[in-house]
Amino acid sequence: MNTLSNNAIQILKDRYLIKDKEGKLIETPEQMFRRVAKFVASCENEKSTFYERNFYSLISNLKFLPNSPTLINAGCKNGQLSACFALPITDSLDSIFTSLKNAALIHQSGGGTGFNFSKLRPKNDLVSSKSSTSSGPVAFMKIYDTATKYVKQGGKRRGANMGILNIDHPDIEEFISSKSNKKSIENFNISVGITDAFMNAVNNDLDWQLINPRTKKVVKTLAAQSLWKLIVKKAWRTGDPGLVFLDTINKSNPTPNLGRLETTNPCGEVPLLDYESCNLGSINLSKMIVYKANHYSIDWDTLSKTIHLAIRFLDNIITLNHYILPKIKAITTSNRKIGLGVMGWAELLILLEIPYTSKEALNLAEQLMKFIKTESYKASENLAKERGVFPEWKNSIHVHKTQMRNATCNSIAPTGTISVIADTSYSIEPLFALAYKRVGILNNQTQTEINKLFVKKMKQLSLWNLELENTVLKAGSIKNIDSISEAIKAIFKTSLEIPWQYHLLHQQAFQKYTDNAVSKTINLPRNTTKEDVSKIYKTAWEYKLKGITIYRYGSKSNQVLQKCHLN
Ligand code: UDP
Numbered sequence: 001m002n003t004l005s006n007n008a009i010q011i012l013k014d015r016y017l018i019k020d021k022e023g024k025l026i027e028t029p030e031q032m033f034r035r036v037a038k039f040v041a042s043c044e045n046e047k048s049t050f051y052e053r054n055f056y057s058l059i060s061n062l063k064f065l066p067n068s069p070t071l072i073n074a075g076c077k078n079g080q081l082s083a084c085f086a087l088p089i090t091d092s093l094d095s096i097f098t099s100l101k102n103a104a105l106i107h108q109s110g111g112g113t114g115f116n117f118s119k120l121r122p123k124n125d126l127v128s129s130k131s132s133t134s135s136g137p138v139a140f141m142k143i144y145d146t147a148t149k150y151v152k153q154g155g156k157r158r159g160a161n162m163g164i165l166n167i168d169h170p171d172i173e174e175f176i177s178s179k180s181n182k183k184s185i186e187n188f189n190i191s192v193g194i195t196d197a198f199m200n201a202v203n204n205d206l207d208w209q210l211i212n213p214r215t216k217k218v219v220k221t222l223a224a225q226s227l228w229k230l231i232v233k234k235a236w237r238t239g240d241p242g243l244v245f246l247d248t249i250n251k252s253n254p255t256p257n258l259g260r261l262e263t264t265n266p267c268g269e270v271p272l273l274d275y276e277s278c279n280l281g282s283i284n285l286s287k288m289i290v291y292k293a294n295h296y297s298i299d300w301d302t303l304s305k306t307i308h309l310a311i312r313f314l315d316n317i318i319t320l321n322h323y324i325l326p327k328i329k330a331i332t333t334s335n336r337k338i339g340l341g342v343m344g345w346a347e348l349l350i351l352l353e354i355p356y357t358s359k360e361a362l363n364l365a366e367q368l369m370k371f372i373k374t375e376s377y378k379a380s381e382n383l384a385k386e387r388g389v390f391p392e393w394k395n396s397i398h399v400h401k402t403q404m405r406n407a408t409c410n411s412i413a414p415t416g417t418i419s420v421i422a423d424t425s426y427s428i429e430p431l432f433a434l435a436y437k438r439v440g441i442l443n444n445q446t447q448t449e450i451n452k453l454f455v456k457k458m459k460q461l462s463l464w465n466l467e468l469e470n471t472v473l474k475a476g477s478i479k480n481i482d483s484i485s486e487a488i489k490a491i492f493k494t495s496l497e498i499p500w501q502y503h504l505l506h507q508q509a510f511q512k513y514t515d516n517a518v519s520k521t522i523n524l525p526r527n528t529t530k531e532d533v534s535k536i537y538k539t540a541w542e543y544k545l546k547g548i549t550i551y552r553y554g555s556k557s558n559q560v561l562q563k564c565h566l567n
């Protein structure tokens with residue numbers, strides 16, 4: 001087993017290791033990895049001991065970690081193991097409050113939920129009791145938000161939601177502005193459901209029609225650009241709304257005969273059908289390397305073996321999962337969607353001494369993700385031969401190509417907690433800062449950290465001393481330190497020093513070979529303009545990304561990560 005960092009041990013103790021009724025820990029991290037490996041191998045029949053050993057080695061060496069609910073709940077009674085769910089909302093109180101109840105149950109079990117509110121009739125529309133009028137999607141989102149606030153995810157983390165409203169809904173302006181107040185709807189990420197027709201209307205300065213979903217009548221016509229400007233203004237000010245590109249998403253819907261994809265999970269990495277859930281897991285790229293002849297290179301053989309084992313691991317979870325609702329079980333086991341992704345991309349680049357802002361990094365991103373996708377598909381094909389294709393395979397786009405065990409194989413998740421457990425950088429994000437204080441979401445306590453690879457490199461170059469340490473703690477970056485060469489500075493560029501173009505190019509490079517989606521935050525310096533935000537959102541659509549999220553430094557009150565300011 002790999003040694004765990006202090007941060008990792010703390011998080012595991014706080015939220016992942018099993019406690020008795022008095023709240024006393026009754027599990028060590030090693031026992032947690034054993035519990036998970038044993039449970040995930042338990043459907044392997046006569047090969048279960050073999051796979052238990054392999055799964056244990058995979059996760060305890062931090063080469064791959066499944067999403068948090070699997071680490072927390074595997075092997076426990078009625079263990080719910082998925083991070084991502086989508087629930088339907090149709091235009092009736094029955095549907096609204098049925099999904100609200102189901103969302104509460106999902107949150108309680110550690111999962112996050114996505115909803116598209118566009119089928120709801122707009123505010124002030126007719127309702128059947130003639131004396132009253134409808135409240136509209138934003139009012140119901142507020143109810144969902146309040147419920148989420150009080151159902152912490154099994155007491156382990158805050159519930160997360162994605163709320164989408166399509167760009168032709170009559171309440172779209174209210175929705176776009178619904179998070180202007182920093183405290184409002186705080187348990188939701190909100191995204192506007194964008195179509196290609198709308199983007200063409202914006203680009204050609206055309207009118208745009210808002211349509212009542214109940215009557216299908218046009219209730220308002222306005223300039224597409226005025227809506228666009230409102231989106232940009234609000235996103236610039238608060239980070240919300242993001243965009244989801246519904247036509248792009250549906251072009252790669254693996255099961256179009258089962259319905260259109262209307263929503264994603266909370267962080268956007270998995271488009272899902274109504275009641276569908278998905279299991280995620282991420283390969284730690286900083287462990288997929290070999291050190292030979294004085295430099296690091298990618299260990300493609302280890303990577304390939306890791307992918308094959310990880311796909312099997314995620315497929316087993318679908319078989320072993322405890323499903324909260326029969327409807328969730330039915331569609332999830334019909335499509336068997338899984339999402340294998342990556343974490344530690346920035347650290348891999350640092351180890352290979354490749355700047356994030358380089359063509360070489362982008363080429364490697366494509367090469368790497370192409371490899372991961374190809375091997376994931378091979379692994380799923382092998383599982384199909386061994387265990388059979390997913391039940392809806394005949395009804396899917398894969399029927400013309402190859403036998404598959406899973407309708408989708410890859411997603412790039414934010415890895416908000418598992419990358420801390422694996423002690424590596426988040427997902428495909430650049431380092432946020434070389435030093436920072438982390439504010440715990442649950443306990444609000446702050447901790448200071450300096451990046452370990454940075455310290456190691458500085459020591460190697462005999463540059464590490466107290467003065468440098470203090471400077472880095474204050475600034476979070478080395479850009480103004482004269483004694484450090486430009487080449488080294490380029491390798492250690494942090495998120496806010498990286499032009500948005502490179503953030504988007506990395507998202508594009510990974511999206512190209514990801515059948516689900518890539519969750520990425522385009523982190524921007526505070527002085528970014530609204531025009532920049534408009535360009536970023538337009539470029540995201542042109543690049544065929546499935547969604548886009550920006551965050552301008554300082555524009556939200558409860559940032560999880562802050563640049564280190566000790567004084
Ligand atoms: N998620 C959630 N609550 C949280 C964080 C995440 O429900 O507080 C869900 C959400 O669907 C998100 C997914 O888990 O898209 C993956 O997030 P992440 O990779 O950050 O989770 P981790 O496995 O690292 O905890």
